[in-house]
Amino acid sequence: MKNYKFIVEYDGTKYKGWQKQGNTLQTIQGKIEEILKKMTHMPVEIHGSGRTDAGVHAKAQVGNFKCSTDKNDSEIFAYVNQYLPHDIRLLSLQECDMHFHSRLNAKSKVYSYTFWIGKPSVFHRNYVHSIPAMPDISKMKEACALLQGTHDFLGFSSLKKAKKSTIRTIFSIDIKQQDPQCLVLSFHGDGFLYNSVRILAGTLYEVGIGSKHLSDIQAVFTTKDRKFAGITLPPNGLTLESVFYS
Amino acid sequence: MKNYKFIVEYDGTKYKGWQKQGNTLQTIQGKIEEILKKMTHMPVEIHGSGRTDAGVHAKAQVGNFKCSTDKNDSEIFAYVNQYLPHDIRLLSLQECDMHFHSRLNAKSKVYSYTFWIGKPSVFHRNYVHSIPAMPDISKMKEACALLQGTHDFLGFSSLKKAKKSTIRTIFSIDIKQQDPQCLVLSFHGDGFLYNSVRILAGTLYEVGIGSKHLSDIQAVFTTKDRKFAGITLPPNGLTLESVFYS
DSSP states (O other): OEEEEEEEEEOGGGSSOSSOBTTBOOSHHHHHHHHHHHHHSSOOOEEESSOOOTTOEEEEEEEEEEEOOSSOHHHHHHHHHHHSOTTEEEEEEEEEOTTOOTTTTEEEEEEEEEEEESOOOTTTGGGOEEESSOOOHHHHHHHHHHHSEEEEOGGGSSOSSOSSOOEEEEEEEEEEEEETTEEEEEEEESOOOTTHHHHHHHHHHHHHHTSSOHHHHHHHHHHOOGGGSOOOOOGGGEEEEEEEEO | OEEEEEEEEEOGGGSSOSSOBTTBOOSHHHHHHHHHHHHHSSOOOEEESSOOOTTOEEEEEEEEEEEOOSOOHHHHHHHHHHHSOTTEEEEEEEEEOTTOOTTTTEEEEEEEEEEEESOOOTTTTTTOEEESSOOOHHHHHHHHHHHSEEEEOGGGSSOSSOSSOOEEEEEEEEEEEEETTEEEEEEEESOOOTTHHHHHHHHHHHHHHTSSOHHHHHHHHHHOOGGGSOOOOOGGGEEEEEEEEO
């Protein structure tokens, strides 16, 4: 039995997210596990650095799995890619330390959320969220300053109750206007709660159009109440960009 | 009865090309005509500036159609876009001169062909053609110089015989290395024969990797024999960028 670490990219448009759900094969986890089962003739469970929701993309999701096979790393890599659908692709695969766990060992992650001003082209539609006009970026930057740092992010999540700690650290939130029609927010943090990036991006957007204010952000932290935060933006604008390990 | 000019963009990945084929609705023309029929309760025939093959994309294909309706331009525009699938979208629609014909009046067109060095990401895979290494661009530019101008392009087409003139003028072929992994060829000409851009791009690519030479290009023009030209590249790298009218 060996442990393998892999990096995978996917266009999440057609999938019900990362995590296998009952019989539903239309998940990233389900697709990869199906192929590993075919390869090893044994059920294989894969772990991801975190779940991504339906419609969310990844440029470099990290996962791991344990299995026994007489194939070497590059043979496993080629085998899996050969059977993966065209919108999921392994970027790398190597044997790793038996103790490596892609979720438990992850130190931080970067997610991006991309806005498109006006109607996006048919070529971009699945990867951006369309908004009518450019929001006020300087206001959004003031809000970023409040969000950065270590806080209880429960109010910025879709969790009803939390059994585990909801304290997380956001190292940085960058706002980049890539061209006149494209605005990208990048969130680098040690972890994000359920729907948290979509709610943080929604809150920043609402601050940028004036329907939320800096005081609302303070209220979310003080009350931990979801109602003070902004809308949960749709999944298609969201991409898991990278996962860091020590 | 009025005549309407429209500009349409489409991701050609899922379609059998522009032109309606018998009962096959899975064409761009078929999709638009179906909606115009629903709108007017009459069959409506649309004309495109030219056919694009299965898998070929368009950022600004131009078309026109005649019909009778009590809707104004912006109502027709909204109606059609409302029913179009998400990978086809009208960019504009206006009433035009009754004599306007999108194919017969087109003066010139620009097509791009995009190469990706190495394996493209799952996000680009439908819009680029993957090649193993960057070809020799300076050699390709020498070949462009030979291809530009007015020639009989029969040997650079998939036409078996030609009933009409196969003489066309290529005003320019531009080669742009957009980033270390991306090479874009842009062809501006007064018209292109069947498969011509894909064969021209294939020939330029083969010159760039040394499997074709400038003498082969001269041989195609002299003999009009397809066998001296390069391969027909796959459709996914090809995009109709714009159509010009006087």
